[in-house]
Amino acid sequence: MSRLDDLLEMSDRELLSAHCAGDPDAFGEIFRRHRDRMWAVALRTTRDPEMAADAVQEAFIAAFRRADSFRGDAAVTTWLHRIVVNSCLDRLRRIKPVVGLPDADHHDLADRHDHLHSVDVRLDVQRALEQLPEGQRMALVLVDMHGLSITEAASILDVAEGTIKSRCARGRAAMVPLLGLPAPPDLPESHPLKEPMAPS
Amino acid sequence: MPSEPPDQTAAPPAEQLVTDIEVSTLIAPRKPIGSSPDDDQTGVRALLSGLPEPDPMPAYVVERISASLAAEQAQRAVLASGASVSPLLATRRRPRRLLFSLAGAAAAVVLIGVLGNNLVRDNSSSGVTSAASSGLASAARESSGLAPPSSADKAVRGNALTAASIQIRVSTVRYTLATFEAQARKLRDVAFDSPQPMATDTSDVGPIGTTRGLTSCLSAIGAGGAQLVQADLAFYEGQPAVIIVATTDGVPTAYAVGRGCSQADASLLHQGIVLP
Numbered sequence: 046m047s048r049l050d051d052l053l054e055m056s057d058r059e060l061l062s063a064h065c066a067g068d069p070d071a072f073g074e075i076f077r078r079h080r081d082r083m084w085a086v087a088l089r090t091t092r093d094p095e096m097a098a099d100a101v102q103e104a105f106i107a108a109f110r111r112a113d114s115f116r117g118d119a120a121v122t123t124w125l126h127r128i129v130v131n132s133c134l135d136r137l138r139r140i141k142p143v144v145g146l147p148d149a150d151h152h153d154l155a156d157r158h159d160h161l162h163s164v165d166v167r168l169d170v171q172r173a174l175e176q177l178p179e180g181q182r183m184a185l186v187l188v189d190m191h192g193l194s195i196t197e198a199a200s201i202l203d204v205a206e207g208t209i210k211s212r213c214a215r216g217r218a219a220m221v222p223l224l225g226l227p228a229p230p231d232l233p234e235s236h237p238l239k240e241p242m243a244p245s
Numbered sequence: 246m247p248s249e250p251p252d253q254t255a256a257p258p259a260e261q262l263v264t265d266i267e268v269s270t271l272i273a274p275r276k277p278i279g280s281s282p283d284d285d286q287t288g289v290r291a292l293l294s295g296l297p298e299p300d301p302m303p304a305y306v307v308e309r310i311s312a313s314l315a316a317e318q319a320q321r322a323v324l325a326s327g328a329s330v331s332p333l334l335a336t337r338r339r340p341r342r343l344l345f346s347l348a349g350a351a352a353a354v355v356l357i358g359v360l361g362n363n364l365v366r367d368n369s370s371s372g373v374t375s376a377a378s379s380g381l382a383s384a385a386r387e388s389s390g391l392a393p394p395s396s397a398d399k400a401v402r403g404n405a406l407t408a409a410s411i412q413i414r415v416s417t418v419r420y421t422l423a424t425f426e427a428q429a430r431k432l433r434d435v436a437f438d439s440p441q442p443m444a445t446d447t448s449d450v451g452p453i454g455t456t457r458g459l460t461s462c463l464s465a466i467g468a469g470g471a472q473l474v475q476a477d478l479a480f481y482e483g484q485p486a487v488i489i490v491a492t493t494d495g496v497p498t499a500y501a502v503g504r505g506c507s508q509a510d511a512s513l514l515h516q517g518i519v520l521p
Binding site: 067069072073076080081083084085088089094098101102105106109110170185188189190192213214216217218220221224226228229 | 284285286287288289290292293294296298299301302303306307309310311313314317318321322325
């Protein structure tokens with residue numbers, strides 16, 4: 046079995062352990078496996094390809110150097126996500142303040158329910174996401190767009206699971222008027238759409 | 246304060262209100278909001294999850310990060326061997342130009358090519374490490390004195406430079422015709438130089454970033470007999486280039502070549518000049 050085959054057979058944890066033990070090729074395999082995923086997270090978080098490239102580069106270098114800080118209490122991908130997200134948020138916070146919820150009347154985002162996969166829908170969704178507070182936006186990016194579990198998202202963002210759930214609910218509720226979606230019927234009184242809008 | 250019951254024809258006694266609330270709570274306990282994806286009645290989750298995935302990481306970003314990781318690995322290998330080293334590639338917050346210096350007073354050490362050929366170019370899901378990356382590992386072992394080079398390593402390095410020192414780095418230095426000699430002297434002395442920012446686009450690197458590719462180029466420009474080679478993947482007169490300082494018998498000569506320099510085509514941008 047070639048060296049390449051050996052690497053392909055190894056789990057993420059085994060690769061990280063091998064890297065910490067001095068294996069010169071192990072981290073390259075980690076990068077190869079997860080680069081597209083991390084790129085997607087960075088791009089959706091920053092909305093800027095150049096910033097995303099900087100953030101992902103810094104993140105992988107940091108992961109390379111701090112691999113021995115991985116405690117094994119979460120998946121390697123969760124650990125990588127955390128480093129990438131923090132790198133992205135650091136950059137975003139440096140260049141612009143946290144954006145609060147604007148008045149819905151000031152936005153002219155048409156109802157695109159009939160064109161879910163069009164470029165227009167994607168742009169509308171992206172613009173709507175940008176209007177959310179950072180906490181809600183990140184919760185939706187990780188949970189709804191990337192399909193991570195509440196537990197994983199909580200670990201990545203270093204908050205309680207209940208906080209993630211709340212941010213998801215409030216973020217989705219905030220997106221409804223921004224996207225011109227109809228308010229769903231039969232919502233419980235406790236649902237954010239039935240409460241006054243407030244940042245998380 | 247208890248909430249009013251729907252039927253307001255008659256106000257129930259307070260005790261009954263309390264009882265009603267307790268019963269209703271038992272029958273329909275409060276459920277945390279958003280406890281599962283299915284709780285989303287807004288349709289936003291479905292909308293977001295239905296968006297197309299972004300394209301894979303662009304090739305230029307892959308190359309850039311691969312180069313950074315290769316530089317980190319090379320530095321780690323040199324540190325492990327006990328040699329002194331200045332970092333080669335910039336970190337994000339404090340951009341620096343880094344250089345891998347040779348190990349101690351040993352006669353000749355072959356260092357790692359910063360940019361592995363296949364590692365840089367590979368965007369497929371199957372390949373991972375390349376001959377250059379294996380060369381990375383082999384060179385690291387060699388420089389640390391752990392194992393002699395394999396035949397594969399010698400093949401990677403080629404036959405011209407059998408006992409040579411090769412230093413390759415990536416930078417954003419913009420060499421010019423007017424200042425070439427001064428800048429090349431700086432490259433030659435770069436172990437003592439101040440930090441420089443990192444290259445932001447390495448998409449044109451190609452084989453020249455590997456030990457084999459650089460060796461091929463050296464043959465083309467007549468520097469195949471050099472005992473020490475310092476190469477800077479930077480810019481010359483505004484275009485991507487490789488600045489080479491090749492030292493033969495103690496005499497350093499500086500060249501500027503295009504990124505496509507090889508035995509077949511020198512791509513010479515600046516004739517060799519002997520550095521004082």
